[in-house]
Amino acid sequence: MDDFLSLSSALQKEIEDRGSVDLLIGLPSYNCAPTIVQVLKATDSGLSRSFPQASSLILVVDGGSLDGTISALEALQELSTPLVLTPYPVNPSRKLALPYHGIPEREKALWTILHIAQRLQAKACAILDARNLGTTPGWIASLLAPILQQGFDYVSPVYARPRYEGNLVNSIVYPLIRAFYGKDLHHPLGGDFALSGRLAAHFLSQEVWNDQAAAAQIEMWMAISAILTGYPLCQAHLGPKRHEGPPEDLAAALSQVVGSLFYLVESHQGLWQKGLSGPHAPILGTPSPQPAGSPSPNPRPMIEAFQGGLRDLLPLWEQALSPETMEELYPLVGMGMADFRFPMDLWVRVIYDMLLAYHYRIFYWRHLLKSLTPLYLGRMASLIIETEKGSEAEAEQSVELLCQRFIALQPYLTERWR
Amino acid sequence: MGNLWKEAVVYAFRDFAERAAAFVPSLVAMIFLIALGILLSWVAMRLFRYLLRKVGTDRWSDRWGLSAILRNAGLKSPLSQLLSLLLFWILLIPSLMIGISALQIQATSLLISRFFGLLLQAIVAVLIVLVGWIVANFLGHAALIGAVNARIDFAPFIARAVRWGTMILASAMALIHLGIAQQMVVAILSILFGGLILALALAFGLGGKELARQFLEKKMRKGEGEEKGKEEVPHL
Numbered sequence: 208m209d210d211f212l213s214l215s216s217a218l219q220k221e222i223e224d225r226g227s228v229d230l231l232i233g234l235p236s237y238n239c240a241p242t243i244v245q246v247l248k249a250t251d252s253g254l255s256r257s258f259p260q261a262s263s264l265i266l267v268v269d270g271g272s273l274d275g276t277i278s279a280l281e282a283l284q285e286l287s288t289p290l291v292l293t294p295y296p297v298n299p300s301r302k303l304a305l306p307y308h309g310i311p312e313r314e315k316a317l318w319t320i321l322h323i324a325q326r327l328q329a330k331a332c333a334i335l336d337a338r339n340l341g342t343t344p345g346w347i348a349s350l351l352a353p354i355l356q357q358g359f360d361y362v363s364p365v366y367a368r369p370r371y372e373g374n375l376v377n378s379i380v381y382p383l384i385r386a387f388y389g390k391d392l393h394h395p396l397g398g399d400f401a402l403s404g405r406l407a408a409h410f411l412s413q414e415v416w417n418d419q420a421a422a423a424q425i426e427m428w429m430a431i432s433a434i435l436t437g438y439p440l441c442q443a444h445l446g447p448k449r450h451e452g453p454p455e456d457l458a459a460a461l462s463q464v465v466g467s468l469f470y471l472v473e474s475h476q477g478l479w480q481k482g483l484s485g486p487h488a489p490i491l492g493t494p495s496p497q498p499a500g501s502p503s504p505n506p507r508p509m510i511e512a513f514q515g516g517l518r519d520l521l522p523l524w525e526q527a528l529s530p531e532t533m534e535e536l537y538p539l540v541g542m543g544m545a546d547f548r549f550p551m552d553l554w555v556r557v558i559y560d561m562l563l564a565y566h567y568r569i570f571y572w573r574h575l576l577k578s579l580t581p582l583y584l585g586r587m588a589s590l591i592i593e594t595e596k597g598s599e600a601e602a603e604q605s606v607e608l609l610c611q612r613f614i615a616l617q618p619y620l621t622e623r624w625r
Numbered sequence: 626m627g628n629l630w631k632e633a634v635v636y637a638f639r640d641f642a643e644r645a646a647a648f649v650p651s652l653v654a655m656i657f658l659i660a661l662g663i664l665l666s667w668v669a670m671r672l673f674r675y676l677l678r679k680v681g682t683d684r685w686s687d688r689w690g691l692s693a694i695l696r697n698a699g700l701k702s703p704l705s706q707l708l709s710l711l712l713f714w715i716l717l718i719p720s721l722m723i724g725i726s727a728l729q730i731q732a733t734s735l736l737i738s739r740f741f742g743l744l745l746q747a748i749v750a751v752l753i754v755l756v757g758w759i760v761a762n763f764l765g766h767a768a769l770i771g772a773v774n775a776r777i778d779f780a781p782f783i784a785r786a787v788r789w790g791t792m793i794l795a796s797a798m799a800l801i802h803l804g805i806a807q808q809m810v811v812a813i814l815s816i817l818f819g820g821l822i823l824a825l826a827l828a829f830g831l832g833g834k835e836l837a838r839q840f841l842e843k844k845m846r847k848g849e850g851e852e853k854g855k856e857e858v859p860h861l
Binding site for chain 1: 687688689690691692693694763766767769770771772773774776778780781857858859860861
């Protein structure tokens, strides 16, 4: 990956002048003008408040913003921590359809940050989401203190979110990581995380940066690699997340996130088939109160989307899903909202069938995973109907129960996996 | 009489022997050229297959769903094997033609070279249809899934239209390549696609008027509707 890195003269000078820093905060950015200044102010305040003795650097790695992000950063005067802006080259075609996080070729931005962290011999490096208006000064200590003071190498975020926000993570990513890798990382795709200098060096030495498929979801790869390599990792309560980005394209996000996870699960088949388990990843800090959420989403359009999918995508689903799974899906087509239920075990089998279809290349993987969207909405509708009137604890329990079912039904997958 | 008969028989045998002596080297040359053609085509096929595997063609074909489409069409071999087999036949046909022309039988040579010329054209036409069929299936799937996820009621109709449109285009290209009724094919295609665009324009213009009004109304009254926005929860 060395070929794309051309350090700006300001950055070269900064590296030469400083020689080394204790802490590096990196922010990948692309068209983040409305939010980045607020995030930077919170970061600066957090660094001066929590680590006044440490030498720090804030590094913004920009993918060619055109919305005034650069001028907003150049006009920013009142930071006490040095701020350096450096571009990273992006293939123009990648800007046409942005990934769900809104940063084109984010892996290049992260590689640049880790590379600079290594050159500056940073003890710890935090990556922050430049679109997250929920970022507070307290987050800096929450992310970096476990590395500097407690010897952890990787800190994953735990956000306080309204009940049904982040459901894709709760219903697919989190349970699958628990089932296959034996670790309970709640929000591995949060966008805000931290790692030690030695783990950054380890990541930089891996082949993943040249593997387009793996690099596409580098954050997931980092979290899973940290688990697999045995570096001590923990989670930190951060607080509410307020990601201000372009509207989410659910089907695209599903195919990107689940596709990356399936890719990694497939690459690690030799490991999880032996059975991976380990101690829980401790959650440090105090949990923030659940933010007063907006009213629950309306499940009716989701049920309609699911039933429309069952009607129109049937020929594709019949290729991808097992006959037993299909047998259980057919009766859901005529159900009204009052009695609509998409059972948990059925959902687990749908995901495992999709993973098998991905493994056996039943059809083009993006089509396969985008066809999962109506099924996901069906399960989400059922979850809302089942838990809407329950307490927060009951809702959390249902996520825990789902993880247990993913683990319990894993033999269903392993028996069919060759 | 006896001498005459003897002369006739001897002449016939001598003539046959002379013709055979003149023909056998051509026959040997033909066998040699065809054998050489088979050998070179086989070597080229193996080399090509090796290179295709080395650059990960089968992995790429799996990832893009091409293997699945070929499997559904009954072609169960990996893409690298299919492509190298195709190369084998493409190289073998000219070597067969060269071999047969070594016989120096003018009528046969002409006929055979015309036959193989047509065969080569037919192979290319079949390839055009095959590629068109693969692309049609791929685009059909993409259109179906995209339309279902956009919650369009007539998603299967859109998918069928995309699939058949692509297939018709590929078939027309194959016919034009074969030189069959070229002008008629172009005229039919122009009428078909021109008519389709006009029909769609009319359908959206007249039928979509109400839809456009509702869409604009919804946009203008954003936040007022009870249902609006309630499903729009961040999933990640």
